[in-house]
Amino acid sequence: MRRAIALARTRVGLTAENPAVGCVIVRDGVVVGEGVTGEGGRPHGEEVALDGAADLARGATAYVTLEPCGQRSSGGLSCSERLVAAGVLRVVVACSDSSIYADGEGSRRLQAAGVAVDHGLMQAEAEALYAAYRPAKSLESRR
Numbered sequence: 001m002r003r004a005i006a007l008a009r010t011r012v013g014l015t016a017e018n019p020a021v022g023c024v025i026v027r028d029g030v031v032v033g034e035g036v037t038g039e040g041g042r043p044h045g046e047e048v049a050l051d052g053a054a055d056l057a058r059g060a061t062a063y064v065t066l067e068p069c070g071q072r073s074s075g076g077l078s079c080s081e082r083l084v085a086a087g088v089l090r091v092v093v094a095c096s097d098s099s100i101y102a103d104g105e106g107s108r109r110l111q112a113a114g115v116a117v118d119h120g121l122m123q124a125e126a127e128a129l130y131a132a133y134r135p136a137k138s139l140e141s142r143r
């Protein structure tokens with residue numbers, strides 16, 4: 001998680017109006033993928049990390065600085081769905097995202113698919129990253 005937070009920190013202020021999210025994927029004690037939200041807010045950090053890990057994500061643990069999204073504003077695959085499809089077995093989340101595109105839905109989707117979800121690792125450090133982040137509260141707020 002320390003590495004995921006360091007990755008996120010490199011993009012703070014460059015991803016508006018999305019938050020900068022760091023993701024590190026670990027299997028058998030080895031980092032098999034890592035990523036951070038792209039400039040302008042996309043791709044999401046989990047997408048970058050999963051693309052890097054490819055098949056090595058199967059059975060792995062993902063460390064994510066913010067709760068993975070449960071829905072995309074574009075209607076595409078959410079990060080929760082991508083993590084499930086990749087075969088990730090455990091997701092460790094530093095802090096929650098109260099956006100309408102997450103707000104517990106990301107974690108629920110993961111758990112419903114049998115993925116173990118742990119919240120709160122390095123939460124204070126992650127929350128400090130998101131002090132200026134204003135989560136989307138309505139569809140109108142994205143227009």
Ligand SMILES: Nc1c(N[C@@H]2O[C@H](COP(=O)(O)O)[C@@H](O)[C@H]2O)[nH]c(=O)[nH]c1=O
Pocket residue numbers: 018019020021036037041042043044045046066067068069071072073074079097099100101102135136
């Ligand atoms: N940037 C970011 C997230 N951002 C969250 O995902 C929501 C939908 O994003 P979008 O579909 O791109 O408009 C966005 O409003 C915000 O709550 N989530 C993540 O899992 N990882 C990421 O890297």
